[in-house]
Amino acid sequence: MSAFGNFQNEIYLTGLGGTAPDLPTTAAGLEARARETLSAAAFAYIAGSASTERTAANNVEAFGRHRIVPRMWRGASAPDARDLSVDLFGLRLDAPILTAPIGVLGMVHPDAEPVVGSVASALGIGSVLSTASSTPIEDVAAVSGENWWYQLYWPADEGVAESLVRRATAAGAKAIVVTADTPGMGWRPRDLDLGHLPFLKAQGIANYLSDPVFRSRLAAPPESSDEALQIAVLTWVGMFGNHTLRPADIARVKEWTHLPVLVKGILHPDDARAVVDAGADGVVVSNHGGRQVDNAIAAVDALGPVADAVGGSSTVLLDSGIRSGSDILVALALGADAVLYGRPWVYGLGLAGRDGVQHALRCILADLDITMGLAGLTSLAEVDRSILAGG
Ligand SMILES: Cc1cc2nc3c(=O)[nH]c(=O)nc-3n(C[C@H](O)[C@H](O)[C@H](O)COP(=O)(O)O)c2cc1C
């Protein structure tokens, strides 16, 4: 059933004809190529994490500590028997992966979010569109297929928050992901050293500039002059951060939409319980790829306790540090229903646009498919803690 592993044959057969892949096949290789190729400011923004960047290192180190025990000759694990599909809120994905919400992608590609949404959809996986996209929700929705979700940065201006959620719902999103870990930006030395914050150049605020409620807060349309645009940017700055949010606020999102609501950025089981008790349908265990709190717990180390707390009654996703198929398998074993995949495909996008995103996603999908088969696993139903050493 799963054809993702065929990418391996495709690469070797193309190689036989004398052509190696244009891009590296690992996350580390994509990052290294991006470091050489992207502008210094774009690479710093994407690769950078908070302060000493220990959280980002913790994420990767922690995956290395959870080890898979392959089991041989347990049953069918041939590619045509394998099934990576998963049901999330009644929708089927061909593999348990959605692209993570990544803001300001316009820095690396002019048509970024439509490219990512359409590539993910064509591969049979999902995508989560960031509030800080460089293209308005409706234009991304038009090419993103069925399985896309909307990530909300909840503005301090309640009218704008409601409008964004209603627009995403009307445009066909299948879930709303409210990010809890970014009431403001972390201390990010790579950007600070360059004195660079993309939003101040009006990058990544297309959803606000196109929003009727946001526009009603402005004296003049942002298109009317450079000065009007500058005022719009400052208005955005004034409402981006929201330090007042509490679990009870989930009820308001539920008034604005009939869609499932997840809270992203959860690292403590009590916080998971609090948002689920307040009506959230799921959580994303995440430390934002290490971009917010330095030397924070690795997301994958927070996953087990959160899954134990709310996994029975809600959907649990994980991101932060996923770099390979085995990382995904570990996350699923520890209780995640699916994962969000972040930086590696962003490098692919910057390096080779549509082809680069597709390449990065096909690589991790093939890696997951092949690793599952070699570990003796046929479907995700078989993946639990028993596949891990000590599990
Ligand atoms: C450049 C960049 C921009 C991001 N923008 C957003 C965003 O707009 N909204 C959000 O919820 N998370 C955002 N994140 C966090 C990701 O959704 C995700 O949690 C993180 O990338 C996972 O870490 P990893 O990429 O190291 O695996 C961003 C991350 C990066 C690297």
Ligand SMILES: O=C(O)C(=O)c1ccccc1
């Ligand atoms: O850069 C980020 O990590 C991020 O989440 C963000 C925050 C605001 C706007 C765009 C992205």
